[in-house]
Each structure stands twice: as C-alpha cells, then as structure tokens.
Amino acid sequence: MKYIEFAVIGIFFAFPPIFANSNWVPYTPSAYPDSQYITSKKEIRQDVFTVNVIGVQEKKEKIEKSRFTYRGWIEVFKNSESIFKKYYADIDAVGSEFGLYVPSIQPSQPIIAIIKKGDYDGRLFLVTKKGTIIDTIGGNYFISSDNRLLFSQYYSDISGVSVIDLNQSKVLFSSSSMPYIFQWYIFNNTYFFTEWAPQGGSSGYLPIENKNFGYFFDLNLKKFIKKSINSNIFKNSKKVEYDSDKK
Numbered sequence: 001m002k003y004i005e006f007a008v009i010g011i012f013f014a015f016p017p018i019f020a021n022s023n024w025v026p027y028t029p030s031a032y033p034d035s036q037y038i039t040s041k042k043e044i045r046q047d048v049f050t051v052n053v054i055g056v057q058e059k060k061e062k063i064e065k066s067r068f069t070y071r072g073w074i075e076v077f078k079n080s081e082s083i084f085k086k087y088y089a090d091i092d093a094v095g096s097e098f099g100l101y102v103p104s105i106q107p108s109q110p111i112i113a114i115i116k117k118g119d120y121d122g123r124l125f126l127v128t129k130k131g132t133i134i135d136t137i138g139g140n141y142f143i144s145s146d147n148r149l150l151f152s153q154y155y156s157d158i159s160g161v162s163v164i165d166l167n168q169s170k171v172l173f174s175s176s177s178m179p180y181i182f183q184w185y186i187f188n189n190t191y192f193f194t195e196w197a198p199q200g201g202s203s204g205y206l207p208i209e210n211k212n213f214g215y216f217f218d219l220n221l222k223k224f225i226k227k228s229i230n231s232n233i234f235k236n237s238k239k240v241e242y243d244s245d246k247k
Contacts, residue, residue, distance in 0.1 A: 024085045027073045032056050042102050047110040049127055050077040055100050069093045072100040074114055076127050084133045086125070091118035097155075105243035107166050108147045115139060115244060122155025124162065128169035136162040136174055140242040142184065144191065151191060151217075153181060153242075161224070163217060172222045182209045184240035187233055191240065192216040194229075 032039055037056050044051040054073040058066055068090035076084040091098050098118030106113055112127040117139050124138025139155020148167055154160030160176035179195035186192075193215050197208035211234065215224040 023089070024087045025089070027054050035059075044102060044112055046112055047129075048079050049110065049112060049131075051075070051102075051112050051114065051127060052077075053100050053102055053114055057099075070099050070118065072116070074100065074125060076133060078131050083131060084127070088116070091116070092120075093118060094120050103141075103244040103246075105143070105246045107143055107150055111166055111169070113141070113150075113244075115141075117155050120156045120158075124152045126150075126164065126169075130169050132169065134164065134169070134171060136164070136171055137176055138162065140244050142240055142243045145186070145189075149191075149217075149219075151184070154178075163222075172219075173217070173224070178224075179215065180207070182207060185214070185234075185237040186240055187216075187237040190216055192224075192227075192229075192237075 029039075036059055038059060040055045042051075042053045044053075052073070052075045056071045058068065060066065070088070070091040070093065072088040072091060074084070074086040075082060088100070091100075100114065100116050102112075102114055107126070110129045114125040114127075115138060116123040116125070122137065122139025124134075124136050124141060126134040126136075128134060136152060137154040137156075137160045138152040141150055141152040143150050143166075148165065149172075150164040150166055152162040152164065154162075154176055156176070158176055159178040159180045160174075161178050161181070162174040163172045164170065165172050182194045182196050184191065184193045195210050195213070195215070197210040211229065213226055214229040214233070215226055217223075218225050
C-alpha cells in the first residue's frame with residue numbers, strides 16, 4: 001500500500017455554503033503527538049478561499065493497539081467563514097494508494113481540487129469560484145487542453161468517470177458503471193478512452209488494450225459514445241496522462 005502525502009496523501013453532490021457533515025470532529029493537535037503519529041498539513045489560499053487539508057497516520061511501532069489507518073480533515077473557508085467540512089475517521093488502505101492530497105497541477109483559478117483515495121471510493125472535491133463544493137467520484141484527473149473540462153476517473157474496484165465543466169462549475173456527466181479504462185487519448189480535440197480486453201490470452205492475466213472500440217466524450221450530448229476505431233485514429237491521437245499524478 002502507498003500512503004499519499006501532500007507535502008506526505010455516477011453520483012455527485014454540489015454543496016452550497018454552509019455545509020458540514022454530521023460526523024465532523026475537529027482536529028485537535030494534542031491528540032496526535034509527533035512521537036506516535038505522522039501528521040501532514042496543507043493550506044491553500046486562493047482569492048477569498050482558504051482550504052485546510054490534514055492527514056494523520058499512526059506510527060505502528062509506537063502504538064500498542066491500532067485505532068485507525070488514516071484519519072483526515074478537509075475544511076474550506078470563504079474569507080473567515082467555514083463553508084464546508086469533511087471528516088474521515090478511518091480511510092481504509094485498499095488499493096495501491098490512500099489518503100488525502102492536493103495535486104500540484106490544479107484546475108484554472110479560482111477552482112481548488114482535493115483528492116481522496118482509499119475505501120474503494122475515490123473522491124474529487126472542487127471548491128468552485130461560486131463558493132460551492134462539488135463532491136464527485138474521482139482519484140485521478142486530467143484537464144483538457146483548453147482548460148475547460150476536467151475528466152475525473154474513479155479510484156475504486158469498479159470503473160467510473162465524471163466530467164466537469166470548469167467554466168460553469170458544473171458536472172456534465174457522472175457514472176460509476178463504465179467499462180474498465182485502459183488508456184485516455186485526444187483525437188481532433190475530442191477525448192476518448194479505450195477499455196480493457198478480456199483477461200487471458202498471450203499476456204496471461206495482465207490487462208490488454210482493446211483497440212477495436214473507443215468511448216468518445218460528446219460535449220453536446222454530455223455523454224460518452226462508443227465508436228469503432230482504426231489504426232488511422234490511433235496514428236493521429238495523442239495519449240493523455242493524468243495531471244493529478246504530475247509533480
């Protein structure tokens with residue numbers, strides 16, 4: 001398992017000010033002494049917004065009886081007013097990464113992105129210029145070349161995608177019932193992905209790319225369209241990497 005460190009790491013919701021989850025427990029520094037815990041803190045200031053992200057992990061060799069794997073807090077302020085709170089008492093370390101983190105590559109200002117991984121339920125939190133908070137499936141994302149769209153891929157044992165219009169601070173598409181994504185591409189300013197081929201064959205149980213079909217995002221219809229693809233499309237396409245993975 002890989003613990004994400006920020007400086008150490010379909011359904012959507014848009015929360016207007018003021019929202020606080022009912023399980024909110026404030027972070028108390030004295031409850032997590034450095035001798036027993038690894039604490040990471042990140043503060044992001046942008047325009048009138050301030051976002052505080054805190055993650056705490058036990059030093060297993062210092063704890064006789066483990067209480068949790070990873071505990072996290074997200075709090076958003078507009079000016080000095082708290083407008084959003086999210087508390088994770090224990091993020092389960094399933095998958096290869098877990099925790100809260102703030103990607104280095106952020107959407108166009110003044111939107112702020114925070115990612116949560118673990119629990120087989122990756123999330124993307126976007127603090128919008130309107131002061132609302134979008135909470136949608138996520139874990140990894142990339143931003144279109146014109147900075148308008150953000151494609152957020154579900155970090156889970158099932159496959160899902162959300163597409164957010166950054167100009168309108170609006171989720172255009174979100175589904176957690178998608179084909180398993182193998183690779184993203186851009187072709188003629190349109191983004192599409194290929195899916196995993198059935199396991200087996202000459203590659204054993206490693207995933208194989210199915211290059212017969214692609215799932216193209218249609219901005220007008222606001223959904224993915226399955227289309228046949230050929231070698232010419234691949235020749236004139238460019239692979240897309242996740243911006244959220246870049247340092």
